Amino acid sequence: MIHCEATKWKAILQRILDTTLFLISRGLALQGETTQIGDFHIGNFLRIMELIGKYDDVTREHLAKVKENQLKDQSMRGQAHYLSWYSQNEFISLCGEKLLKTILNQRGRGNFYILIDDATLNISHQEQNFFNQDYLKKNEFAIFSPFRAHSLNRVVVNAAKLNHDVLTFFGNIEHFY
Template sequence: MDVCQSESEDLLSNDPGLWPAKLMDSDRTGIVRKLANTESKPFPKDSEGKAFPEYLRYTKAANGREKTKRDWLIYSESVNALFCIPCVLFASEVKKPSQSALGGCGYKMCDVKWRRMYNKLPSHENNRAHRDCYLKWKNLQCSINAAKGVDHHIQSQMLSEIEKNVALLTRLLDVTLHLASRNLPFRGKTQTLGDVHNGNYLGTLEFMSHYDPLLKDHLDKVRNNTKGSRLAHYLSSDSQNEFIQLCAKRVLKSILKEREDAIYYSIICDATPDISHAEQNVLLIRYVHYNDNENEWQITERFTEFKQFHKKTGSEIAGMIENMLKELGIDISDCRGQG
């Protein structure tokens, strides 16, 4: 159900006295849904002050033994009258609509005597027009319930698929954290499942899959995907890099929160060329941090990030440090030392 349809159905009432004079198919569907999700109003006392009798709730079959609930009878609080739900909804859809007041303006409670309804209700429900309207009403209820069942099944499938994906991503992130926390390399010479040279990341996942049915099922799908169809498997080097970056952002956020609590800090900066001879500068911040687990103050040094630059002048290094601190949201006025 789309948003517009939902909003239009919210404007409909479960009170027949408030239903539109001219009903569209969408109105009927909305009203039937509304009635299914709300309790009907209890029947009031009649003009003689007598409560609604239990025997009027049911109609007897021809054999006089089987009872069927009169689910079509409804009370309208807004106009204080009794109505027939299917006749009000579908009177315009049948060839010869019922002339009973139950399908029109309703039986006004000021004129109703329950003892007289004993004959009037059976007369109405045995009317051909009422039976035609009742059949249309029941067919609409069945179609709505069938659609609801399909929607529920689809929704259950979607939730199940979401839960599986969340569980799978949790395992992949756990392996990422395991390797990163031990400073182990992720990739090997190949990225092929089953290859002994495919690196620590894929190798660890393959080992875990021996004891984890969800992971085994996922890796089997990747292995059997020989036709090259698009399969989101999250095992590629790009996915690994993305996981690492997400973890790094989370760690950096915690470091910056610790530094903010400590207020004052010192900076340590050093540089070294990498294998391509590009100068890489590393910035560390040093501060006094209260460790809740150890229940003591500790001097803490934290790595923030690498910065690559080509010149080695003091001016460039100073500018680089200022820009890094600004990007990290660290106020340089709180700096109390450098090294």
């Protein structure tokens, strides 16, 4: 019985993690206006979980249990369901820590490296990313360029593609450099 329950939770967590990684790898928002299962205004995360539930018994049963408690207006406090924004943020944080350890390990093996960290806005429109700037400060030669500068660089690149004079100007600068 315990083995069966552990297998079920492992399957649920794998689906939740896969959905979270899918969304964050594409820079898509997870949350919507509501967390009520079945509501039109749920976010991408719960909508994908509902889609998986159409084809997967484990996910369908899990979502049905959570929805039943939501409809009865019962609190899920003290009951693990891992569908909340808090759980999603925890998954993202754990993935970020694992990714950071991998990058720092690989960084130590090379003479030169570049690290580009793209960010996404959270619900309060604050940039979130996997990395803490303090890790790069350990290398005195590291240069930190905030995401806003990266965005400006993309604007310049796209402007150059659209305007021949701009393309010529930057081409000449590149040539002289």
